[in-house]
Amino acid sequence: MALLEIQDLHVEVAGKEILRGISLDVEAGKVHAIMGPNGSGKSTLSHVLAGRSGYDVTGGSVRYDGSDLLQMNADERARKGVFLAFQYPVEIPGVTTTTFLRQALNAGRRERGEPELDAMEFVKVIRRKTKELGITDDLLKRPVNVGFSGGEKKRNEILQMAILEPRLAVLDETDSGLDIDALKVVSDGINAQRSDDRGVLLITHYQRLLDYVVPDRVHVLAQGCIVKSGGKELALELEKSGYAEFLDAAAA
Amino acid sequence: MDAKTTDSAPFLDRLEAVDTDQPDWAAALRRAGLAVYREEGLPHAKVEAWKYTRLDGLTRSAFEPGISAPDGITVPDGRIADMAGAHRLVFVNGCYRAELSDDGLADEGIEIVNLGKPGAAPGWVAEHMGRVLDLDGMPLAALNAALWGDGVAIKLADGAQLQKPLHLIFLAAASTPAMFQSRHLLIAGRDSRAAVIESHLGLEGAPTFSNSVVEMILEEDAVLDHAKLVDETEHAYHIAATALSLAGQARYNGFVLTLGGRVVRNETRVRLAAAGAECCLAGAYVADGEAHVDNTVFIDHAGPGAASRVVFKGVIGDTARGVFQGKTLVRQYAQKTDGHQLHKALLLSSGAEVNAKPELEIYADDVKCGHGATAAQLDEDMVFYLLARGIPEAQARQLLTEAFLGDVVDEIASPEIAAAMSAALTRRLAGINADHGA
Numbered sequence: 001m002a003l004l005e006i007q008d009l010h011v012e013v014a015g016k017e018i019l020r021g022i023s024l025d026v027e028a029g030k031v032h033a034i035m036g037p038n039g040s041g042k043s044t045l046s047h048v049l050a051g052r053s054g055y056d057v058t059g060g061s062v063r064y065d066g067s068d069l070l071q072m073n074a075d076e077r078a079r080k081g082v083f084l085a086f087q088y089p090v091e092i093p094g095v096t097t098t099t100f101l102r103q104a105l106n107a108g109r110r111e112r113g114e115p116e117l118d119a120m121e122f123v124k125v126i127r128r129k130t131k132e133l134g135i136t137d138d139l140l141k142r143p144v145n146v147g148f149s150g151g152e153k154k155r156n157e158i159l160q161m162a163i164l165e166p167r168l169a170v171l172d173e174t175d176s177g178l179d180i181d182a183l184k185v186v187s188d189g190i191n192a193q194r195s196d197d198r199g200v201l202l203i204t205h206y207q208r209l210l211d212y213v214v215p216d217r218v219h220v221l222a223q224g225c226i227v228k229s230g231g232k233e234l235a236l237e238l239e240k241s242g243y244a245e246f247l248d249a250a251a252a
Numbered sequence: 253m254d255a256k257t258t259d260s261a262p263f264l265d266r267l268e269a270v271d272t273d274q275p276d277w278a279a280a281l282r283r284a285g286l287a288v289y290r291e292e293g294l295p296h297a298k299v300e301a302w303k304y305t306r307l308d309g310l311t312r313s314a315f316e317p318g319i320s321a322p323d324g325i326t327v328p329d330g331r332i333a334d335m336a337g338a339h340r341l342v343f344v345n346g347c348y349r350a351e352l353s354d355d356g357l358a359d360e361g362i363e364i365v366n367l368g369k370p371g372a373a374p375g376w377v378a379e380h381m382g383r384v385l386d387l388d389g390m391p392l393a394a395l396n397a398a399l400w401g402d403g404v405a406i407k408l409a410d411g412a413q414l415q416k417p418l419h420l421i422f423l424a425a426a427s428t429p430a431m432f433q434s435r436h437l438l439i440a441g442r443d444s445r446a447a448v449i450e451s452h453l454g455l456e457g458a459p460t461f462s463n464s465v466v467e468m469i470l471e472e473d474a475v476l477d478h479a480k481l482v483d484e485t486e487h488a489y490h491i492a493a494t495a496l497s498l499a500g501q502a503r504y505n506g507f508v509l510t511l512g513g514r515v516v517r518n519e520t521r522v523r524l525a526a527a528g529a530e531c532c533l534a535g536a537y538v539a540d541g542e543a544h545v546d547n548t549v550f551i552d553h554a555g556p557g558a559a560s561r562v563v564f565k566g567v568i569g570d571t572a573r574g575v576f577q578g579k580t581l582v583r584q585y586a587q588k589t590d591g592h593q594l595h596k597a598l599l600l601s602s603g604a605e606v607n608a609k610p611e612l613e614i615y616a617d618d619v620k621c622g623h624g625a626t627a628a629q630l631d632e633d634m635v636f637y638l639l640a641r642g643i644p645e646a647q648a649r650q651l652l653t654e655a656f657l658g659d660v661v662d663e664i665a666s667p668e669i670a671a672a673m674s675a676a677l678t679r680r681l682a683g684i685n686a687d688h689g690a
Contacts, residue, residue, distance in 0.1 A: 050640050078642035090637040094655025103651065104641035111642070143655075144637075160641065 001066060003028045003199040004049075004168055010059035011041075011048050018044045020224035021060065026168070026199040031190075033202040033210055035235065036221035037243040042203045043087060045221070046172040049201075050084035051077050064168065078104075079111035083166030085157040087173040092144040097156070100144045101126070101163055108164060129162045133189050151182035158189035169193055170201045175209035187212030207239040222246040260293035262310065263431070266317050266399060277378040278370035285387060285397025292391035301389060304575040304607045305517055305546040310489055315461045317399065319430035321345050325455075327352060327421055330679075332451035333481045333672040338419035341404060345424060346432025346462070348402040352421075361412030361444075367435050368402030377405045381437055384467040385495035385521065392517075393493040396465045400435035403464075408444035408474075417447035417477075417668070424462060424488060425455035436466045440474035440502075447477040447666060454485035454512065466494040470502035472526075477666045478506045481676055484513035486541055493519045500526035500555070505665040508535035508564075509673050510545045511680045517546040524551065524558035524586075534663035535564040536673075538680050539572035540600075546575035549593070553586040553616075562593035565660040567653055567681070569600035576608045578623065584615040591619065597627040598656045600649075630656075650681050657681075 002025035011019040018041045026032050036042050048055050049062065051074030062069040064082060072080065092100070105125070106116040117125065130137045135155055145153050154174055161169055174186055190213045193200060202215060210218075210232065218234040219226045220243070227246045228234065257264040267286070274282065294310065295302035321344045342352035348366055357364055365373055367381075387394045404420060422434065440446055454460060462484070470476055484490045490513045496504055508518045522531045531551060539545045545568075551560045566574040576595040597606040608625035630652050638648035657677055664670035 052636055052640075073645070074636065074639040075642055075644050075648070078640055084640050086637070086640075090631075090633050092634050092637065092652070092655065094658045095651055099651070100638070100641070100643075103643050103647065104638075107642040107644060107647070164641065 002026060003065060004201070005063040006060070007062075008060040009048070009057065009062060011044055012056045012058050013044065013054065017058070018224055019048070022224075022226055024219065024226065026201055028167070028199050029196045030216040031194060031200040031202060031213060033204060033215040033218045033235065034221050035204055035207070035218060035238055037247065038205070040221045041224045042221055043172055046084055046170050046203055049082065049170050050074060075107070079108045081167035083161050083164055083169045085161060085169065085171040085174045087176065089145050089153040089157055091146045093146050095144050096140070097142060097144050098126070098140045101160065104160070105163055125163060129159060132192065133159060133162055134185060135159055150177045151179060154178060154182060155185055158186050161193060162189060167197065168199050168201070170203065172203045173205060175204055175206065183209065183212065207235045210235045220246050258293070259311070260296070261290055262294065263315070263395060263399070264290065266431070270399060273371060275370055275373070275378065277381065281382045282398050284382070285394040288387045288394035289391050289398055292389070292394065295391060301548070301577070304577070305515065305544065307489070307515070309515065310461060313429040313459045313461075315429045315431035315459070317346070317401070317431055317433070319345055319426045319428055321423070321425045322427065325423065325425055327423065328453065328455070331453055331483060332421055333419065333449050333479065334675050335417055335419050335449050335668065335672050338417040338449060340419045340421055342421045342423065343402060343434060345426055345430050345460075346401050346434050359412070359415050361409035362414060363407045365405050366402055367400065367405050367437065373405065376407055376439060377437060380439055380469060381467070384469060384497045385465060385493060390493060392463055392491045393465050396433045396435060396463050399433040400465070401433055403435040405437040407439040408441050408446055410441040410443060410471075412441060412444045414446035417449055419449045419451065422450065422452045422462065423455060424453065424460040424484060426458045426460055429459045429461070431461040431463065434462070434464045436464070438466070438468040438476070440468070440470045440476055442471045443473040445475045447669065449669065449672070450480040452480070452482045452484060452490060454483065454488045456485065459487035459489070460484070461489040462491070464492045466492070468494070468496045470496065470498045470504060472499045473501045474499075475503045476505070477669055478504065479509070479664070479669045479673060480507070480518070481509045481511070481673070482513055482516055482518070483511040484516065486512065486514055486543070488513045490516045492517065493521065495521045496531070497523045497525060498529040498531065498558075501528040503530045504532070506531070506533040507664050507669065507673060508533075508547060509676060510535070510537035510539070510547075511676065513543060513545070515544045517548065519548040521550045522552065522560065524553050524555060524560060526555040527557035529555065529558040531560040532663060532665070533560075533562045534660050536657050536660045536677060537564075537566040537574060538677070539566065539574055540569040541572060542570070543572040544575070545572070546577070548575075548577040549579070551580045551591060551593075553580065553582040553589045553591060556586050557588040558586065559590040560592070563660055563663055564594070565596045565598075565657050566606065567598045567600060567657060568604040568606060571601075571603040573604070574606040576606075576610070576625065578609070579611040579613065580621060580623070582612070582614040582616050582619050582621060587616045587618045589616060589619040589621065591621040593623045595625045598653065599627060599629050600653070653681050654678060
């Protein structure tokens with residue numbers, strides 16, 4: 001049984017079908033990349049997996065760790081180990097990053113029946129993770145993402161992933177808009193997430209990230225369908241030839 | 253006094269309860285209040301100042317003065333403002349209760365008396381009572397002037413300092429509908445310094461009607477920290493007028509926190525009489541159920557070079573309603589005035605309502621003034637971001653609601669008062685979003 005099993009998933013947004021029958025298994029220990037042009041449904045897939053409202057699943061199923069993922073609320077999914085790194089992380093004035101992370105971490109610990117961390121224990125966890133990731137911890141005192149640069153926001157997503165230690169990480173264009181240093185931090189963070197019992201779904205427009213995070217499988221999403229799957233070499237192929245042929249294939 | 257209760261001016265027959273053995277100044281003030289109240293009566297829909305806040309419900313309960321509280325009543329420490337080390341004076345259903353209060357406020361240069369015994373009041377009370385608040389157009393304050401009972405009059409001599417914050421605790425607890433009219437006076441001499449906290453708390457029981465008036469006079473360079481916590485029951489009417497007069501370089505730091513009540517009106521009227529006077533008035537409110545919370549602020553820049561800053565924020569759920577009326581008047585000779593006011597409301601449900609009316613009336617030509625009002629709902633993108641990190645929905649909404657109100661607590665100058673108000677808010681918000689999470 002794969003960690004994530006997507007079977008013939010159909011999704012509509014405001015009556016328009018965006019995903020038109022996607023099937024995909026992500027096994028524990030594997031990194032899958034989904035590539036595709038703008039408008040192909042990449043972000044819809046990530047939002048549906050995270051449980052955002054406004055998406056109507058009209059067909060198919062999604063099982064996570066053997067359970068029906070679509071029956072769970074967004075917060076329950078997260079506590080059970082599904083993590084979405086946002087393409088556009090949200091700014092939350094008035095809530096410090098520390099408060100936010102501590103509540104998130106303790107929510108997951110409660111779910112697993114583990115004792116909550118007090119402020120001191122929490123700080124230790126944070127120190128260790130920021131050090132591992134080479135991220136300065138000065139952002140912790142600031143309100144969540146407020147006034148952060150694009151790169152800082154993405155690093156913050158990776159830091160959250162490192163602290164929450166999800167079993168399934170879905171990264172929605174986490175590489176977009178990053179300079180090379182930030183891309184390095186982000187990809188190191190993703191590589192650190194790789195382990196035998198965790199899966200990663202990398203959603204990206206560009207091949208560039210895949211130089212740093214080498215995927216086990218690559219899928220091409222075009223007009224709501226997976227039109228081709230292959231090994232890591234498929235990404236390089238796309239880099240050369242572009243998405244044009246796949247758009248034609250999907251339309252056919 | 254000839255008084256006759258009518259539909260438009262109820263409660264006049266309650267005058268019988270007032271001790272008739274009054275000194276001249278007190279009798280004169282009562283007569284003046286009676287005249288205004290009889291003339292104006294309970295405000296009706298056409299009275300602009302009360303357009304959004306209706307008091308019709310007051311006539312539906314037979315409110316009586318002098319209702320005694322249940323035996324063995326104690327101060328619920330978990331609900332009042334947490335001001336450890338403050339000097340407490342406790343009133344139950346409007347009556348001062350010595351056995352629940354701290355005694356021996358013997359700071360140097362401080363005089364304190366109970367206004368419920370006007371016959372024994374010193375000359376400074378007679379001289380200042382009723383001088384700050386103009387009763388015209390203030391029928392409820394006029395009713396208070398006619399009927400007032402117990403209350404604190406405190407005078408700080410020039411340079412005097414209140415060593416501990418003064419905590420006035422008002423408990424409302426009655427088995428039949430009760431009304432009380434407390435009245436207070438503070439005179440802060442030159443360069444004096446004081447902190448006064450009010451906690452108005454309703455305990456379960458019959459409806460209550462609290463109608464209070466506070467007058468405060470700050471002489472040159474006096475500094476007053478003042479905070480008020482209102483947490484009445486869902487059947488309670490809480491009407492309060494706080495009137496201040498500030499002399500040159502005097503500073504008033506006020507905060508008004510409303511957490512409960514059926515109808516609450518906090519009206520604050522500040523006269524900045526001379527150069528360098530500063531008023532920083534902030535407030536927050538949480539209204540749910542059928543609560544109606546009205547904060548009305550009138551800032552009168554009567555002298556040049558004074559500054560005022562008014563910031564209120566409210567969280568409104570269910571079918572509750574928030575009202576903010578803020579008026580800043582800058583008179584012709586009040587040049588170099590710095591006057592700002594802001595109201596922000598967060599609506600937690602589709603049935604929640606807010607009426608905000610910020611007003612500037614400026615006759616001077618060299619001023620810096622501004623006002624603003626906004627109403628919004630919780631940002632669902634923010635909610636989803638928190639959910640996506642595993643934070644349960646009710647907790648996520650509470651976190652965001654607290655964040656919305658958080659910066660208004662930062663307006664409070666005193667760290668102790670800020671901590672107490674912040675704690676009270678957090679306690680209150682723990683309840684509200686659990687109900688509004690869906």
